[in-house]
Amino acid sequence: MDNTSEVVSAARHPIAVTRRTMLMAGAGLAVMAGFSRAGAQDVSGEIVLLNWFGGSDFDQIQQLQKAFVAAHTGVTFKNVTLTGTGDQRGAIRTALLGGQAADLLINAWPAFRKELASAGLLRDLGSLWDDAKLGENLADIWKAQGSSDGVLYGITHTYGDRSALYYSKAVFAKAGVAEPTTWEEFLATFPKLRAINVTPIALGAKVWSHGEFFETLLLRTAGTEATAKLAAHGISWTDPVVKATFLKWRELIEAGAFGDISVALASDDGMMTDNVLKLGTYGSHLIGPWTNGYAKSTLHLNEGIDYSIYQFPALGEGHDDTSSIDAIEYVALSSGANPTAADAFLAWLTTADAANIIAKAGKASPSNKVDTALYGPVLKIAVENVAKSKLQFVLGDLLPGDLVDEYRVQLQKFLLDPSDAGIDAVMAAIEAKAATAY
Incomplete structure (x- = not known):
């Protein structure tokens, strides 16, 4: 050639x-x-x-x-x-x-x-x-x-499926946990993983991949229609469904899902993929489908034997049949x-x-x-x-360039201050940028 x-x-x-x-x-x-x-x-x-x-x-x-x-x-x-x-x-x-x-x-x-x-x-x-x-x-x-x-x-x-979490089968077996299917089961895996010195959830918040959690939580909280409207600025970033999404994400922070937030903010998606699949220091990683090819060709892992995926757990809000792609x-x-x-x-x-x-x-x-x-x-x-889900294209890739930059920065600020006041400030800042971005 x-x-x-x-x-x-x-x-x-x-x-x-x-x-x-x-x-x-x-x-x-x-x-x-x-x-x-x-x-x-x-x-x-x-x-x-x-x-x-x-x-x-x-x-x-x-x-x-x-x-x-x-x-x-x-x-x-x-x-x-x-x-x-x-x-x-x-x-x-x-x-x-x-x-x-x-x-x-x-x-x-x-x-x-x-x-x-x-x-x-x-x-x-x-x-x-x-x-x-x-x-x-x-x-x-x-x-x-x-x-x-x-x-x-x-x-x-x-x-690809952007609502799937990758995990190491050996790590899950050592911790004695199964793939969680509900929010309650998801939270219940955290203490078992920490008991073997594994941080439950990998979050690479240095550049963009921290948005994955907000976006799937938004889908499961508000559904595809509301998410599509938000992407097009058909609803405001100060809408109650946005606040509800941040509050659900805060539950994970309060449960210690991501460990030291300063480490998350210093890590990108590739580093966290290695932490989950190669080093076994983190439990699960909500990340894109390219991870499968990387795990096979670069990490030389056996698909379905060394690692697998599970779909984001059900929240019970009436939108658990949705997925981000x-x-x-x-x-x-x-x-x-x-x-x-x-x-x-x-x-x-x-x-x-x-x-x-x-x-x-x-x-x-x-x-x-x-x-x-x-x-x-x-x-x-x-x-x-993907075949059995109501689908919504990944939110961050639908936002105009200037807005998506502000969106990702504000999500980082939320991770540092997930208080009610912090959430309100983050939503207001994204909305201010969105008002001039379309």
């Missing part, structure tokens, strides 16, 4: 970019020709991917590229990889505003997709969906998921020089060949052509949980 890589340094944190600035950056970028099924086998040339993944995630991306090149020998890939930590939207903005051209971008944030589309930086993929008959491989829900304001911009290639998509940039090959790759991502590569890597494919027998035991649990 002729595959080159390039690393681009970018700002660690998101930068403020006005819509007018983004429009200026996108001015003059031509919208390229669409996909032709007849020419799918004849595509050639270089496909440039703007990438921000690393580790096992990037390994899987390269596996897909290698398989596509094997079927389309005239194609090569160039991966322009951004450097940075945490939320990568700022790094992507910096690269695009700096003139970085690419055919494809991997995106995880619906709000960011809308921002880029509004700035004229994305190509409409509606004709690709129709011409390549992608609806034969993907359900309409995935077309809706990849759309902003009714226009298709993203092709989902994997999705995420999705990773490819969007096509207007600056790309090879839209024909890029579209052929996007269409191929929905086929059985691509879906099965994704499944073998420990991730769920949205394609109905995937061989589900390839799913490991942990992934099967996650897929089944």
